[in-house]
Amino acid sequence: MSKKEWPLWEIFIRSKAGLSHKHVGSLRAADAEMAVENARDVYTRRSEGISIWAVESKDVYASDPTEADSLFEPSDSKVYRHPTFYDVPDGISHM
Amino acid sequence: MSALFEYIIRLGDDSLILGHRMSEWCGHGPILEEDIAMTNIALDLVGQATSLLNYAGQVEGNGRDGDKLAFLRYDREYKNTLLVEQPNGDFGTTIMRQFLFDAYRKPLFEKLQNSSDKQLSAIAEKSLKETKYHLKHSSEWVIRLGDGTEESHQRIQEALNTLWRYSSELFYTDEVDATLLSQGIITDIAEIRAEWEVTVKNVFEEATLQIPSNNWKQEGGRKGMHSENMGYILAELQYMQRAYPNMEW
Structure with missing residues (x-):
């Protein structure tokens, strides 16, 4: 068996109209077309979706975990960014 | 035996035996993703076999259901084509067998959707999406294998050379078809064959594959005359029902 592996693809599935595509996992495929077909077989067998996006993993530019402190922690101390200082009027449900 | 029963059995047995062959790949696929794809196809085919054989049992009216027909007939009572019972071989052989079959099944189900037989038309409509x-x-x-590497090209060409002789039986007709044709239940197989020939020609052209010049044909399955493979398939398929009659799980 050849040691050369097919490229890795990240798969996004839209579960129903109106919702956004969500990352569901990754798989290997020789090209984009095969990635979508494999995703259909691997991730939508139980009616999980109505649309598939495949993005080659190498094209995903990710944040650096070692920079997490400077990227994400500053927002922890800024509670005023959350809409928690309002009184919700009676009769408003689903908030 | 009615022509309709015989015809549905032919369709159902093609699905059942090819589904069984594809299921043999479960856990042995060349890559994980393809393993799942082939198992899905196997399940689709077995599902079609279930609908078709259950309906055949109804048409027959002797109290046999799909399970009884699938698991408790003798080899000569199976009417699948020789093509679908051929061994899996390498991945290329399995794919070639599947392609020759799918290219025939798609136009077949398209035409059967308009059948005057409502049940057959409903089964065709559902199966067409899968097919x-x-x-x-x-x-x-x-196309990938044919137009791929030197080795993949050579292997799938060999698969075509081996399987080509079984392809003509897909278009086998006899008095069963003549009867159903006159009743508007099926359409002329010539239309299906014409469409199959176009599909096959286009795909082989793109795959840079040569249709074998040897046109010798091997037929028999539709009349219940099978290759030696059939006994082995049935031994595995029927073992449980034969060893433990009427068991369910």
């Missing part, structure tokens, strides 16, 4: 995907899957693989 379209099977054909897309198998034709893309034929």
Whole structure:
């Protein structure tokens, strides 16, 4: 068996109209077309979706975990960014 | 035996035996993703067999259901084509067998959707969606392997050379078809064959594959005359029902 592996693809599935595509996992495929077909077989067998996006993993530019402190922690101390200082009027449900 | 029963048995047995062959790949696929794809196809085919054989049992009216027909007939009572019982061989052979079959099944189900027999038309409509995907899957693989590396090209060409002789039986007709044709239940197989020939020609052209010049044909399955493979398939398929009659799980 050849040691050369097919490229890795990240798969996004839209579960129903109106919702956004969500990352569901990754798989290997020789090209984009095969990635979508494999995703259909691997991730939508139980009616999980109505649309598939495949993005080659190498094209995903990710944040650096070692920079997490400077990227994400500053927002922890800024509670005023959350809409928690309002009184919700009676009769408003689903908030 | 009614012509309708015989015809549905032919369709159902093609699905059952090819589904069984594809299920043999479960856990042995060349890659994980393809393993799942082939198992899906196997399940689709077995599902079609269930609908068709249950309906055949109804038409027959002797109290046999799909399970009884699938598991408790003798080899000569199976009417699948020789093509679908051929061994899996390498991945290319399996794909070529599937492609030759899918290219015939798609136009067949398209035509059967308009059958005057409502049940057959409903089964065809449901199966067509699955079959379209099977054909897309198998034709893309034929093209990838044919127009791939030197080795993949050579292997799938060999698969074509081996399997080509079994392809004409897909278009076998006899008095069963003549009867159903006159009743408007089926359409002329010539239309299906014409469409099959176009699909096969286009895909092989793109895959840079040569149709064998040797046109010798091997037939028999539709009349219950099978290759030696059939006994082995049935031994595995029927073992449980034969050893433990009427068991369910």
